[in-house]
Structure formats: structure tokens, C-alpha cells
Amino acid sequence: MAFFDIPLPVFMGQLLIGLINGAFYAVLSLGLALIFGLLNIVNFAHGALYMVGAFVAFLLLDIAGIGYWPALLLAPVIVGLFGIVIERLLLRPLAELDHLYGLLLTFGLALLLEGAFRHFYGVSGERYAIPDALQGVFNLGFMFLPVYRAWVIVASLIVCIATWLLIEKTRLGATMRAAVENADLVRAFGVNVPLLVTVTYGFGVALAAFAGVLAAPIYSVNPLMGSNIIIVVFAIVVIGGLGSIKGAIVSGFLLGVCEGLTRVFWPEASNIVIFVVMAIVLIVRPAGLFGKAA
Amino acid sequence: MTESLLSVEGLEAWYDESHILHGMNFTVGKGEIVTLLGRNGAGKTTTMRSIMGLVRKRTGSVRFGAVETIGLSANQIARAGIAFCPEERGIFSSLTVKENLMLPPVVAEGGMSVERVYELFPILKARGASQGTKLSGGEQQMLAIARILRTGAHLLLLDEPTEGLAPVIVEQIGQIIEKLKEEGFTILLVEQNFRFAEAVGDRHHIVEHGQVIDSFERHEVEANREKITGYLGV
Ligand SMILES: Nc1ncnc2c1ncn2[C@@H]1O[C@H](COP(=O)(O)OP(=O)(O)O)[C@@H](O)[C@H]1O
Ligand SMILES: [Mg+2]
Numbered sequence: 001m002a003f004f005d006i007p008l009p010v011f012m013g014q015l016l017i018g019l020i021n022g023a024f025y026a027v028l029s030l031g032l033a034l035i036f037g038l039l040n041i042v043n044f045a046h047g048a049l050y051m052v053g054a055f056v057a058f059l060l061l062d063i064a065g066i067g068y069w070p071a072l073l074l075a076p077v078i079v080g081l082f083g084i085v086i087e088r089l090l091l092r093p094l095a096e097l098d099h100l101y102g103l104l105l106t107f108g109l110a111l112l113l114e115g116a117f118r119h120f121y122g123v124s125g126e127r128y129a130i131p132d133a134l135q136g137v138f139n140l141g142f143m144f145l146p147v148y149r150a151w152v153i154v155a156s157l158i159v160c161i162a163t164w165l166l167i168e169k170t171r172l173g174a175t176m177r178a179a180v181e182n183a184d185l186v187r188a189f190g191v192n193v194p195l196l197v198t199v200t201y202g203f204g205v206a207l208a209a210f211a212g213v214l215a216a217p218i219y220s221v222n223p224l225m226g227s228n229i230i231i232v233v234f235a236i237v238v239i240g241g242l243g244s245i246k247g248a249i250v251s252g253f254l255l256g257v258c259e260g261l262t263r264v265f266w267p268e269a270s271n272i273v274i275f276v277v278m279a280i281v282l283i284v285r286p287a288g289l290f291g292k293a294a
Numbered sequence: 295m296t297e298s299l300l301s302v303e304g305l306e307a308w309y310d311e312s313h314i315l316h317g318m319n320f321t322v323g324k325g326e327i328v329t330l331l332g333r334n335g336a337g338k339t340t341t342m343r344s345i346m347g348l349v350r351k352r353t354g355s356v357r358f359g360a361v362e363t364i365g366l367s368a369n370q371i372a373r374a375g376i377a378f379c380p381e382e383r384g385i386f387s388s389l390t391v392k393e394n395l396m397l398p399p400v401v402a403e404g405g406m407s408v409e410r411v412y413e414l415f416p417i418l419k420a421r422g423a424s425q426g427t428k429l430s431g432g433e434q435q436m437l438a439i440a441r442i443l444r445t446g447a448h449l450l451l452l453d454e455p456t457e458g459l460a461p462v463i464v465e466q467i468g469q470i471i472e473k474l475k476e477e478g479f480t481i482l483l484v485e486q487n488f489r490f491a492e493a494v495g496d497r498h499h500i501v502e503h504g505q506v507i508d509s510f511e512r513h514e515v516e517a518n519r520e521k522i523t524g525y526l527g528v
Binding site: 174175177178180181182185186187188189190191192193275287292 | 305347348367368369371372373375377378380384386387388393396397398399442445517
């Protein structure tokens, strides 16, 4: 069977790669959107923290013999705590200043983290094995689907949906949404908004680390893995609408698939298609697909 | 005057470099409705925001009961039992009516139950699932007042609750404020609408250039009507 002269397995294969990339895009842009909403800064360190998440998983195994499943929880917790320290020590003092300072600080932080890991691990990358339970492939008839890749999609979906439910359906989520709109008034109701900001940064960063652990067995654990992906994720955040939770999740998956399909029909364009979409969205809907017009 | 619940002494406040409040002095007794009157730009809103801790640069003294709040942050002041209904109402568009209502955390025992709030404001129950800002202006004002009644705060700061509302809504809000007084709330009310203020207020302070320049008890209003309208420029 063929589709536009493209063999179905090739088509489905690229669709799948698109979905997997989309899963990473979604989890990363979700964290960025949360952080942007409450702190009003674009967290340039996000890609580096994704990389650190992968490295923490690698080091947990290498040094302490702690495997994939505990690392999936531990690495985000460790990186999230690191994020909390960053917010308290470095970002908080800048909160009163122009947001440009926060952006520059996170950019510098990204360079520092990347530089440090490059110094110790070079750029060739470290392998991280797929856990035993997720070895093997599903035979779908028209193609083989590696179990681990299916798991990545499912795990990302679960995390995205759970986060969305937290934001949209819980009291804490309502408080966060309100603080995004008018932090002063929420404080005047007795909510410790600075604490909420700190926790949100930690949580957003933990999401990046979670994506990093998911990525470790697919891509090698590499100091540059973050900077490779983060520019695309910034474009996706803009497409979804800065600060929009739903926008981040939906555009993450959508653009991953879009990128995969472009690779089928016009491979040369697949690296830029997301930026072309971003340009079009910015012209047609400057606030993004799900953003509220200012 | 009864025992004072809020006492503001020599309160000064700045926005960046501009000096807005130049020593505000007034007190609010327990269970009283006290109004701050004055022209636009006199510093009434700034006074409320300063009491609430939302103006960072402020000096002087604001005592709430036995607590000096001048050095506290907004969330600590709210936790002490002061609730704020801002001039622009502050209804959150990303929250439903119900979420807006339930947003302020309970800070003390003895707040109104949700059932009682719905009794006073039936519209909020009927429209619970709507987006907060889809309500009419009057309904949004009701919501802005309703949500601070649940918290157990004893002192309510209401900044121009009648601004821009139709006369029948203003009347309803007047009745609600009367009811709140009966239930023991203490209210500091900022108003441009003097007829409304004199109907509900026990005492009135005239604010000009960030200071209280004159004050009138309820029974003194009649004799000083011309003077007051002169102050307010109406
Ligand atoms: N955020 C602000 N930054 C700078 N100046 C302000 C700000 N808010 C109010 N002002 C100024 O402070 C003065 C008092 O304003 P305000 O307290 O809002 O007056 P009122 O509520 O009595 O109308 C005005 O001159 C106003 O221009
Ligand atoms: Mg005002």
C-alpha cells in the first residue's frame, strides 16, 4: 500500500518520529509556558536543564547504580530543587527589574551548564540503555513500533494531561491562573505568591528534566542535546501562544507531527517547517493559536 | 466612637519617586462604616493599597487591632484579617465565577458560608460556571464583594464599589453594605458618590493631596453640606 507514492511504513514511520519529537516538544514547551506565565521570563536555561535531567539519570546509574524507573522520578526532583535554588538566589533579585535581565541570566546559566558538562563529558555523548521492561517492538502489521517509543508518547501525554488538569481543574491551578493575571491582588487575598512563583519554576524545570530522562535512551546523553531542541521549542511556544498551557501541549504534538510529515514529502524543508509555521502564525494571529490577544 | 480596629497615623506613600500620601491620619472603629471622600487623584486608592501592603514604599503607622502592619507584606496583612475589593474589581478572566468566588483563602474563622453568600448574591450561583469577566459590571462588583466575605476577614476595604453602575445596582450594593454592617463587618469605603456615602457611612474623611483635611460624623453632615460638596467639587 502507498500514500502519494510514499510506502505506508515510511509514512507511518515518519509520523511516529514526529509524534515522539512532538512529545518532547510538548513537555518542554509546557514547562516554558508555566514559567513564562508566572515569572514573565522566557527561561533560556530550559534546554540546558533538560540536558541536565538526562545527565542526572545517567549519573544516578553510573555512580549509584540507580536505574531508569527511580531516575524518572528522582532526576526531575533533583533538577526541580536545583531550579528552586536558582529562582530564590538568582531570579528573585531580578524580579523587580526589566524582564530582559531574567532572560539574560537564564541564557548565561544555559551556557554555564552546557560548558560545564562539555568540559567533563565532551560532545560525543554517553549511552543510556532502554530499561528491560521497555525493550522490544510491537508489530503493528504495517510497521514495527519500538516499545520504548510508544512509552515516550504515552508518558508525555500522561504528564501533559495531568499538568493541564492541575492547572485547569484544581484550586491550586485557579490560584496560579489568577496570579498570572494579577499577582498583586492574589497576594492581597493572603496567598504567598512569591512561594508560588518559586514552586512553579521548580515544577517547570522538573518537567524539562523529566523530558531529559525520557530522551536519554533514544538520543545519547549529550551536553548539546538541549541547545539542539530548545530553539524549536521556543518557536512552538510562540505558535501556541506565550504562556498558554493548552497551546503549548497541542502545538507541541501538532508541530512534531507536522515536522515528521514534511520529512516524508519534502525532506529538505523539515528543519525549517516549524519556523515557517511560526512566521505565518505571527502574521495571522500574533498572540499565537491559543493565546489571548493582548 | 467605639474601640478602633484600624488606626492610620502619619501614613506616607510613594510610587517610585512621586510622593503621593503626605501623612494620612484616621481611625476606623469596630463595626463602623467609615468613608474616604475626595476628588480624583486625591490619594484614596493609594491609601487603601498602602494599608493592604501593595504600595511598597510607605512609612508611618497602620495598626490593625494590636498588630502594626506597616512592615508586613500584602499576604501577611491579608492573613491578619483585612480584605480588599479593588477599584477595578479585579475579576479574573481565566477563572469561572465559582473559581473567582472561592479564590481568596480563608484567613480566620467566622467567615460567611458559601450558602449565605449565595443567599445574598443569588446571581453568582446561577452563573457559577461562566467566565468571571462575562458577568455584567454590576454582577462583577457583587462577585468582587462576595468573594471577600467568605474569608473571615473583619475589615473590608471597598474602593468605589458603585463606580459606573446603574442606580438600581447602586441601591442593591447599598443594601448589601447595610447588611454587612449588621453582621458585624467593619468597612472602610472609598466613594465618589457622596449621596451613597452619606447614606451608609458613620463617619466621613475628606482626602486632598494625600492628607485627611477634614472629617465629619454622620450627624454633622447636614450642617456642613455646602462645605463638603465644595471639597468634593460636585
Ligand atoms: N501606579 C501609579 N504610579 C504612579 N502614580 C500613581 C499610580 N497610581 C496612582 N498614581 C498617582 O497617585 C495620585 C493618587 O492616585 P489615587 O490614589 O489613585 O487617587 P484616587 O483614588 O483618590 O482617585 C494621583 O496623582 C495618581 O496619578
Ligand atoms: Mg481611586
